[in-house]
Amino acid sequence: MTESHSRVAIVTGAGRGIGAAVARRLSADGFAVGLLDLDEAAVKSGAEDLAAAGGRAIGVGLDVSNTEQVEAAVAKVAEELGPPTVLVNNAGITRDNLIFKMTDDDWDAVLNVHLRGSFLMTRAVQRHMTAQKWGRIVNLSSTSALGNRGQVNYAAAKAGMQGFTKTLAIELGKFGVTANAIAPGFIATDMTAATADRLGLSFxxxxxxxxxxxxxxxxxxxxDIAHTVSFLVSEGAGFVSGQVIYVAGGPKD
Known part of the structure; x- marks a missing residue:
């Protein structure tokens, strides 16, 4: 390793789907990886798989919207793997419904996980990045940020992630930290399978x-998302910051 900074990454929502794929890719890229998720069993199993393949990884269960749990999880990663310099804010949920049917809890749950969770995670991790004068933050947005029927909560959260990302890029750039967002289109995951089921369609x-x-x-x-994350956290992406990259198989914005 020629870099002066530590090569330690944290991926939230790493228990399955996009988060699990990102964790595997970053491990293959030579990062030690902290896999974080509400499903503690899933991330512990994922970390064991990465370790069995020759990597360094730990799995930590947490609610990303809980300040104390976030602080404790980041401290655990720093203690066991080293200070994190890469953060992938991927944790997310859906509570889809049309506006007139959407409950307060539907709204609050989605914004708490996506926006509050990303804020808490970033606040906790950035101190390690700024201390080392190097860092990479990748936030998961979505093409739904442009508007999507039945997802007023999710669309608002994902649009918020884009403004959050651009502001981080402005504030943290002088410390050698970049911040970018990836806005996936249709990705085959358990989440999209659940949407199909809700609509009464086969996946x-x-x-x-x-x-x-x-x-x-x-x-x-x-x-597809993991490959894009791999580039954005690389040394070669040091002049890419504050961008929203649509990974959707064609133009979206």
């Missing part, structure tokens, strides 16, 4: 219909 039919509307004629995979 295969749901994916096929989506693929027909995508210029590259396929839906995305978690690895």
């Amino acid at each position: 295969e039919d749901f994916k096929a219909a989506a693929a027909r509307e995508i210029p590259v004629q396929r839906v995305g995979t978690p690895d």
